[in-house]
Amino acid sequence: MIRSGAQMARRLSAGFLSRGPLFSAGAPAAGVPLGPGTVRTMVALPWPFSSQPRDFSLPNSSWGSEMMRLYEHYNSQCEVVTEAGERQRGPWRRLPSYNRSLKYATGGVYLSKLIQSKARLFTRNIRAPGAAFEYVVFVNKEEQRCVCVFQAGHLLEGPPGHVHGGAIATMIDAVTGTHAAYLSGPVMTANLNINYRSPIPLGSTVLIESCLDKNEGRKTFLSCKVTSTDGSKLHTEATGLFLSITVGKLLGV
Numbered sequence: 067m068i069r070s071g072a073q074m075a076r077r078l079s080a081g082f083l084s085r086g087p088l089f090s091a092g093a094p095a096a097g098v099p100l101g102p103g104t105v106r107t108m109v110a111l112p113w114p115f116s117s118q119p120r121d122f123s124l125p126n127s128s129w130g131s132e133m134m135r136l137y138e139h140y141n142s143q144c145e146v147v148t149e150a151g152e153r154q155r156g157p158w159r160r161l162p163s164y165n166r167s168l169k170y171a172t173g174g175v176y177l178s179k180l181i182q183s184k185a186r187l188f189t190r191n192i193r194a195p196g197a198a199f200e201y202v203v204f205v206n207k208e209e210q211r212c213v214c215v216f217q218a219g220h221l222l223e224g225p226p227g228h229v230h231g232g233a234i235a236t237m238i239d240a241v242t243g244t245h246a247a248y249l250s251g252p253v254m255t256a257n258l259n260i261n262y263r264s265p266i267p268l269g270s271t272v273l274i275e276s277c278l279d280k281n282e283g284r285k286t287f288l289s290c291k292v293t294s295t296d297g298s299k300l301h302t303e304a305t306g307l308f309l310s311i312t313v314g315k316l317l318g319v
């Protein structure tokens with residue numbers, strides 16, 4: 067069946083309206099409860115030998131002890147056990163992450179073909195585990211807050227032994243952009259304002275935290291901090307403005 071760009075845009079928009087699809091399609095989410103009594107176990111499919119898309123936000127062999135500790139810390143709060151012994155969703159939710167975000171959104175396979183089938187998400191296109199951007203994003207809906215645990219690999223060098231400012235900006239854009247899209251649906255970054263306060267050692271793990279400042283019509287304002295994992299050192303702070311867009315805008319219809 068041949069679909070027009072406008073038809074595909076409508077189909078994709080319908081998926082986005084329910085807010086979830088950007089973050090829920092594809093491989094099973096590890097340890098995320100599906101409802102009372104049904105909990106998927108932590109299954110990391112043996113990529114690349116699986117036909118399922120790889121979820122890049124699951125642990126791999128390159129993750130250091132600090133990355134794993136923080137992953138476990140937030141992941142354990144994605145479900146809680148009630149006094150009656152029932153498992154329920156907790157305050158945090160891990161967002162799955164694929165290298166083809168559009169393809170794995172509802173209806174997005176059409177749009178990803180229309181726009182460019184070879185396209186891959188910038189932060190997820192280096193295959194060697196640990197070489198570049200290793201990260202996982204958790205969102206807390208009630209607190210309107212996102213936390214990203216980020217381990218910066220050796221390909222991200224800027225000043226000797228430290229992370230490139232552009233790589234830091236990329237991660238801030240990725241985390242705040244993901245957060246804005248989670249809150250407001252399809253968005254584009256209109257403005258990012260970044261202050262670099264102290265360099266980030268290459269190979270280290272840091273926390274990137276995004277908070278909603280305000281929503282005004284199509285505008286979502288967020289602020290973001292990059293800190294050491296114990297919170298004692300501020301590496302970077304930023305503010306971002308995201309504008310809600312229609313999917314048609316990306317297609318020029």
Ligand SMILES: CCCCC/C=C\C/C=C\C/C=C\C/C=C\CCCC(=O)SCCNC(=O)CCNC(=O)[C@H](O)C(C)(C)COP(=O)(O)OP(=O)(O)OC[C@H]1O[C@@H](n2cnc3c(N)ncnc32)[C@H](O)[C@@H]1OP(=O)(O)O
Binds near residue numbers: 078243313
């Ligand atoms: C199918 C959709 C998919 C979308 C996916 C979105 C997120 C994906 C989420 C998860 C995926 C996984 C990971 C995410 C990873 C990374 C996220 C990266 C996001 C980006 O990396 S994205 C690339 C960089 N980004 C651009 O490439 C934008 C270029 N740009 C434009 O495309 C337009 O510029 C646009 C659309 C921004 C606005 O255009 P427009 O025509 O819709 O709106 P307009 O200009 O009329 O402004 C309306 C009101 O905003 C005010 N306003 C506008 N711009 C402002 C500014 N800079 N500062 C202060 N105020 C501003 C005006 O002053 C007016 O204000 P008022 O209404 O009060 O008068």
